[in-house]
Amino acid sequence: MEKIAFRPSRDEAARQAFVGALKGFVNFAVEGRLQAVYDEQLVPAAKAVPQTRAEAAALLEPHPLARFWASMTYHSQNLLWQTIDATTARTRDAQMALAERLTNRPGKRGTLHLQPGFEPPAPVRTTEIHRQPGGYLRETVPGDLSAALSYMGSVDLYRNAKGMGTGAKPGADDMGRWLAGVARRRAPDLQPQAILDMGCGTGEQTLGYKREWPDARVVGIDCARPFVRLAHALAEGEGLALDFHEGDAAATGFADESFDLIVSIILCHETSAAQVRAILRESWRLIRSGGLVLHMDVPYHPHRMPLVKQVTNHWQVRHNGEPFWTGFVEMDMAGELQAAGYQAAFADYEPFGAAPYFVFGGRKP
Amino acid sequence: MRDGPKPAPRDAHFFADPLVDDLLRALATLAMELSITRDRLAALEQQVQAAHGKPLDNRPLEPDIERAQAAARLKLVQDVFGPMVERLSRSG
Numbered sequence: 001m002e003k004i005a006f007r008p009s010r011d012e013a014a015r016q017a018f019v020g021a022l023k024g025f026v027n028f029a030v031e032g033r034l035q036a037v038y039d040e041q042l043v044p045a046a047k048a049v050p051q052t053r054a055e056a057a058a059l060l061e062p063h064p065l066a067r068f069w070a071s072m073t074y075h076s077q078n079l080l081w082q083t084i085d086a087t088t089a090r091t092r093d094a095q096m097a098l099a100e101r102l103t104n105r106p107g108k109r110g111t112l113h114l115q116p117g118f119e120p121p122a123p124v125r126t127t128e129i130h131r132q133p134g135g136y137l138r139e140t141v142p143g144d145l146s147a148a149l150s151y152m153g154s155v156d157l158y159r160n161a162k163g164m165g166t167g168a169k170p171g172a173d174d175m176g177r178w179l180a181g182v183a184r185r186r187a188p189d190l191q192p193q194a195i196l197d198m199g200c201g202t203g204e205q206t207l208g209y210k211r212e213w214p215d216a217r218v219v220g221i222d223c224a225r226p227f228v229r230l231a232h233a234l235a236e237g238e239g240l241a242l243d244f245h246e247g248d249a250a251a252t253g254f255a256d257e258s259f260d261l262i263v264s265i266i267l268c269h270e271t272s273a274a275q276v277r278a279i280l281r282e283s284w285r286l287i288r289s290g291g292l293v294l295h296m297d298v299p300y301h302p303h304r305m306p307l308v309k310q311v312t313n314h315w316q317v318r319h320n321g322e323p324f325w326t327g328f329v330e331m332d333m334a335g336e337l338q339a340a341g342y343q344a345a346f347a348d349y350e351p352f353g354a355a356p357y358f359v360f361g362g363r364k365p
Numbered sequence: 366m367r368d369g370p371k372p373a374p375r376d377a378h379f380f381a382d383p384l385v386d387d388l389l390r391a392l393a394t395l396a397m398e399l400s401i402t403r404d405r406l407a408a409l410e411q412q413v414q415a416a417h418g419k420p421l422d423n424r425p426l427e428p429d430i431e432r433a434q435a436a437a438r439l440k441l442v443q444d445v446f447g448p449m450v451e452r453l454s455r456s457g
Binding site: 010011014015017018019021022024025029030033036037063064065067068070071072074075076078079083120124125126127128131133134135136137138139140141142144147225319321 | 366367368369370371372373375377378379380385386389390393394396397400401404405408435438439441442443446447449450453454456
């Protein structure tokens with residue numbers, strides 16, 4: 001059966017691989033030199049050793065190498081979207097036609113629930129996250145999959161270049177299957193019958209949960225209509241029965257205690273603190289007795305990072321489409337879980353490849 | 366159908382003279398195009414050597430060639446931008 005996929009030509013793939021190499025160079029080689037410049041030149045020459053991110057930024061950001069890092073980070077992001085969107089523009093119509101065939105064929109197995117009149121929450125409605133042109137919502141033709149194809153093509157490249165991935169190609173379900181393993185370790189006796197993937201994006205990882213628990217009902221929810229539309233076609237192409245809903249993870253509309261595993265992957269750092277609190281409350285409302293809530297997100301907490309990394313991360317907040325990185329990692333997640341009523345709560349780290357990820361949630365007694 | 370969010374700027378600059386940012390962007394683009402040309406040439410050479418006859422895009426590269434390409438790609442980035450990093454590390 002034909003499958004939905006991000007399909008760069010050989011030259012497009014070569015451009016995207018170059019962008020990955022360039023981003024890796026900027027993220028590691030240049031940032032490494034920035035740390036050395038800070039430690040060996042700037043701090044020794046300073047009147048006082050910086051104690052805060054703001055003090056370190058005042059010292060570091062005017063340095064020419066920091067300006068070079070900023071310019072190259074910014075330009076590599078422009079190149080990322082330029083190269084990804086070229087593939088999307090060339091393949092969109094064929095992928096949309098394929099999606100139409102897959103989702104209208106006899107014997108289709110899953111469902112897609114769109115909400116006419118649904119108003120997506122900010123910041124997805126108001127911000128180009130990752131500086132993706134048009135953001136996650138833009139549609140220029142009926143049934144538009146462009147935003148979803150570009151997200152699908154970029155997410156692993158972006159993750160791998162930050163050293164936060166395992167070298168996976170677009171469409172891989174490795175992160176979802178890894179999180180399934182985390183769930184099994186944290187709740188060994190849990191055999192989920194109903195699984196909710198909050199902020200499921202384009203659905204690759206949601207499909208991974210279905211592969212891990214084939215007998216479970218697996219539901220994905222995302223506020224971006226192009227994303228759930230693509231996720232539905234992706235599942236149908238794989239012959240997997242999943243249900244996808246357009247909706248807000250903070251106000252899903254599902255019945256109380258209707259799931260026994262609720263997961264999310266890098267959802268909470270893409271939104272405001274108020275929205276994160278609402279998502280935590282909603283997760284706890286939806287989880288059944290004995291069930292597990294397991295959110296996973298970026299591990300960039302200040303107590304784990306040198307000041308230079310805090311400075312460069314906060315630059316990404318201001319200039320590079322990561323508006324909530326800093327705000328998210330400055331939340332006291334253990335305190336937030338307690339305030340949301342969680343029991344058997346946890347907020348700690350799990351390794352994915354060479355990178356640690358932040359996992360938080362709880363198990364309802 | 367929905368509009369997306371208001372477009373973010375695409376032309377921010379971080380050096381006092383924006384032309385420096387523009388030159389860096391141009392250099393990155395040139396390096397990218399050189400990189401894909403080299404990738405394409407390596408693929409073509411493999412194809413010629415194999416004398417296989419299949420369309421180029423339908424023939425995956427051998428893993429050792431893919432590894433060599435990845436290393437060459439990283440070296441190109443280092444060669445193009447490394448000297449600037451060295452100079453800028455010493456300035457300020």
